Amino acid sequence: MQNILRHTLRRAGYAPAILIGLAVLLQLSCNRQNTDNSGKHTPGDSGQEAQKQEQLEDITFALDWTPNTNHTGLYVAQKLGYFADAGLRIDIKMPQTSVTQLVASGRVSFGIGFQEFGTSSIANESMPIVSVAAVLRHNTSGFTSMKDRNIKRPLDFGGKLYAGWGNPFETKLIRYLIQLDGGDPEQFESVTIGEASLAGLLQDRVDYAWTFYAWQNIGFDLQGLETHYIPLKDLDPVFDYYTPIIIANRSYLEQNRNSAQRFIQAVAKGYEYAAQNAEEAAEILLDFAPELDRELVMRSQEYLAQYYLDEDGKWGRQNPETWNNLAQWMYDNQLIKKPLSAEDAMTNELLLP
Known part of the structure; x- marks a missing residue:
């Protein structure tokens, strides 16, 4: 599997970058036959069940790519009926265009985003989006090379x-890190890659790449590759930012506050379950996406379980300082045209205290 997350920069209007690696060329549907929208099997088309379904409120959610362990909490909430219990019916979409643009235009209510590109979209393009939850409490990406x-x-x-x-963003960040470590940023050399296997490229043609440990690096291990990994969060605190996040349309939030709260709190229950029941959560993800590599999903889910919740056992809460620090770095490095404060980009108000 390679390049499963290469789509990441499209959501901000960039050419794909950063999330390079193990591709999953999947075409699957989130709505399985013989299941209702909570993911539970239905006994039949009884009048009572039909009436219950009619009473549910519809919400659309856009993934950034095909299902993976960044999304497990959503599928847990669907399978275990947390959305239905909240009076919601969720349509999980896998779009072929920018999630940020879909959310900003109001074509979907919520979607997967990333802090660095949310910052850019708001500061540079005034997109009406806001981050409402952090999927992971730490940045789990870094740089990978073959040990030799x-x-x-x-x-x-x-x-x-x-x-x-x-x-x-990618180029500025790496040049910055080289200089921070006492090197010459002008020595940075890069090659733009397409659909080729990242594992193959690292072995034969290139020296290092930006990867997400929970998917690509675990995949490398399963392939028996001997690699060295440098966590980005360990190089400078400013880069321990939120990736991924859940973004929402501002107008939707203003007009549907109660529905949005019920949705995010149901999602929080899903991720909290996944953090405490990694194996069971992995099985649920595989129920919805059986094409995924089973061992990769199991190991990835076990790894990410430690990053879903904060020190208080809560999911989704964002630290305004994390947003302010990255935005300031991006402004200082001419990646955004104007300063951006956390209050213009994120909120924790939909989450339970």
């Missing part, structure tokens, strides 16, 4: 070939 390349720190990036997508 002897890349152990950003200083070692100099003169080595990076596999990326030529995105401004």
